[in-house]
Amino acid sequence: MSNDFELRAHPAPVPAGEREALMANPGFGRVFTDHMVTIRYADGKGWYDAHVEPRAPIPMDPATAVLHYAQEIFEGLKAYRTVDGGVALFRPDANAARFRQSAQRMAMAQLPDELFLGSLHELVRVDRDWVPSTEDGSLYLRPFMYATEVFLGVKPSAEYLYVAIASPVGSYFRSGVKPLAVWVSTEYSRAAPGGTGAAKCGGNYAGSLLPQAKAVEQGCDQVVFLDAERREYVDELGGMNVFFGYGDRLVTPPLSGTILPGVTRDSVMTLAREAGLTVEERPYSFAEWRADAESGALREAFACGTAAVLTPIGTVKWAGGEFTIAGGGPGELTNRLRTELVDIQRGRISDRHGWVHRVL
Ligand SMILES: *Cc1c(COP(=O)(O)O)cnc(C)c1O
Numbered sequence: 001m002s003n004d005f006e007l008r009a010h011p012a013p014v015p016a017g018e019r020e021a022l023m024a025n026p027g028f029g030r031v032f033t034d035h036m037v038t039i040r041y042a043d044g045k046g047w048y049d050a051h052v053e054p055r056a057p058i059p060m061d062p063a064t065a066v067l068h069y070a071q072e073i074f075e076g077l078k079a080y081r082t083v084d085g086g087v088a089l090f091r092p093d094a095n096a097a098r099f100r101q102s103a104q105r106m107a108m109a110q111l112p113d114e115l116f117l118g119s120l121h122e123l124v125r126v127d128r129d130w131v132p133s134t135e136d137g138s139l140y141l142r143p144f145m146y147a148t149e150v151f152l153g154v155k156p157s158a159e160y161l162y163v164a165i166a167s168p169v170g171s172y173f174r175s176g177v178k179p180l181a182v183w184v185s186t187e188y189s190r191a192a193p194g195g196t197g198a199a200k201c202g203g204n205y206a207g208s209l210l211p212q213a214k215a216v217e218q219g220c221d222q223v224v225f226l227d228a229e230r231r232e233y234v235d236e237l238g239g240m241n242v243f244f245g246y247g248d249r250l251v252t253p254p255l256s257g258t259i260l261p262g263v264t265r266d267s268v269m270t271l272a273r274e275a276g277l278t279v280e281e282r283p284y285s286f287a288e289w290r291a292d293a294e295s296g297a298l299r300e301a302f303a304c305g306t307a308a309v310l311t312p313i314g315t316v317k318w319a320g321g322e323f324t325i326a327g328g329g330p331g332e333l334t335n336r337l338r339t340e341l342v343d344i345q346r347g348r349i350s351d352r353h354g355w356v357h358r359v360l
Contacts, residue, residue, distance in 0.1 A: 005122045010034040010054040016129070023132055026168045028307065029140065033127035037119040037164040040148075041109045047162075050115065052122045055165060061150045065157045071147035072202040073102040076306050077263070078138040079124045079131050079166075079359060082347035087124055087131050087360040089141075090306075090345050092117055094263045098200060099143065105199040107156035108145060116143065117357075119164045124359045130168050140169045140307070169307075177338075179314025179328055180303060182224045182237065183215030184286060186319055189228035190235060190258070197235070197258035204260075208238040218317055222303065226286060227258065233283045237303050241265040242313070244284060245300040245333040246292075254281040264304040264341070270353065271340055277333070289316070293323045300331020302338075310338035 013034040014022070022031045036055040041047050066072050075095045082088050096113040103110045120141055124131070131139040143164040147157030171177070188211040191197020196204055208223065215223040224242070227233040234253055236242055241262040244251040250272050255261050269279045292298035293316065301313040314328035325331075343349040347356065 005037065005050045005052050005118065007122075007126065008051060008053040009126070019129065023130070023137070023168050026132070026137070026170055028169050028171075029167050031168055033123075033130040033139070033166040033168070035123060035126050035166075037123050037162075039111070039115060039119065039162040041111075041160040041162070043109075043158040047109075047111065047115060050119070052126055058161070058163070060148075063150045063152055065147035065149045065151060068152060069147070069154060070201070070203045070206070071106055071108060071157055072144065073099065073106055073108065073146075073200055074142060074144035074202065075099050075200060077120075077141050078169075078306055078345075079120075079141060080138050080345045081131050081133050082356075082358075084347060086347070086358055087128060087139075088345070088347065089120060089124070089357045089359060091263050091267070091355045092120055092357055094266070095143075098261065098263070099145075102199040102201060103145065105196060106201055108147070109160050111145065111162055115162075119143065119162070121359050123164050123166055127166055128360055130166065132168050132170075134170070136171045138169060140167045141165075142167065177311060177330065179312040179330055180222055181220045181315040181317065182222050182303075182313055183218045183220035184224045184226065184316060184318040185211045185214070186226065186231055187211070187214075188223075188225070189231075190225040190238065192228040193257060195228075195258065198255070198260060200260060205239070212238050220315075220317055224316075227283075232285050232287070234286060234289065235259050240303040240305040240308060240311075243268065243302050243304065244289065244292075244298060245302070245331050246297065247299055247333075248276070249278045249280065250333065251280045251282065251284050253284055262305055264306055264309070267341060267355070268304055268310065268337055271337055272333075275336075275340075286318075290323060293325050296326070299326050300334050301325050302331070302334040309342065310334050 039050045096116040100110040145162040149157040149159045211223045225235045312330040
């Protein structure tokens with residue numbers, strides 16, 4: 001198909017006054033813009049019917065495949081208001097590529113990058129008034145795709161619907177950048193070797209909700225998963241990658257197939273190496289974490305992802321006890337890398353890597 005999206009403008013968009021009120025304190029993922037993008041796919045026909053249309057419920061047959069076998073993937077990225085009043089996306093080409101890789105793992109049709117990127121440009125343009133101008137605010141974009149074939153047989157669907165929606169957001173954690181308390185689960189795994197851990201699919205999240213709820217019961221903000229085989233090495237959090245800081249050295253678990261290859265993770269590694277730090281991608285055990293936190297060798301740890309940027313980890317709890325990292329405050333590298341990343345995203349410092357894609 002051509003890359004033309006047919007625009008059906010919303011007949012009654014949210015009035016400006018109401019929109020401003022909603023955007024004053026949007027929280028995360030509860031306020032949505034006026035429009036959405038949809039593109040359909042069918043075997044033999046390919047991609048068709050690309051629309052920018054009013055955001056609305058999507059009627060669904062009860063036998064729609066996704067409701068039964070969870071063939072669904074998604075992405076998450078942000079449109080940022082830049083210092084000159086424009087709007088930019090951060091490394092959307094990396095999200096497009098990851099979306100294709102997730103589709104490949106879930107035996108789904110792969111959306112061409114031009115359509116993925118085109119859909120986001122169209123959506124941000126039509127809903128430009130929803131991009132917050134506040135310091136911490138941004139327009140969170142959620143592209144996703146699911147199996148729409150009406151069939152209960154177990155096989156890859158012959159039809160898919162791609163949708164992109166947008167949500168103005170403030171800071172992900174209600175507490176801002178206050179250090180996290182994390183719960184290390186020795187009972188549950190997120191992803192096993194050969195499984196779907198490297199795909200951004202809803203199913204991975206479904207399986208993480210119970211361990212996440214247990215983390216909250218323990219007074220923690222997030223769950224940390226260990227490797228499924230030995231429950232010895234740190235994988236990642238439910239939805240964020242993790243780094244350990246040793247002054248002039250950062251350690252992060254390798255992309256072994258059980259963790260999600262985060263765009264933030266990759267960006268942090270690049271910036272850290274350019275700043276002269278050593279970055280080690282290697283298995284990092286919970287025992288090492290604990291010992292180094294207790295000896296003081298570990299200066300900081302942080303979680304990272306698009307939604308939460310870089311967030312320090314202050315306290316670590318598990319079934320056997322708890323420890324704090326360097327007194328529980330935010331670390332120096334965490335702050336430095338976070339500031340540099342945000343400054344690039346906002347256009348406050350130069351974009352040496354071609355990461356920033358202007359939309360407006
Ligand atoms: C999306 C996601 C991340 C972070 O990826 P970013 O591209 O940095 O936003 C980390 N872990 C999981 C499980 C994720 O789904």
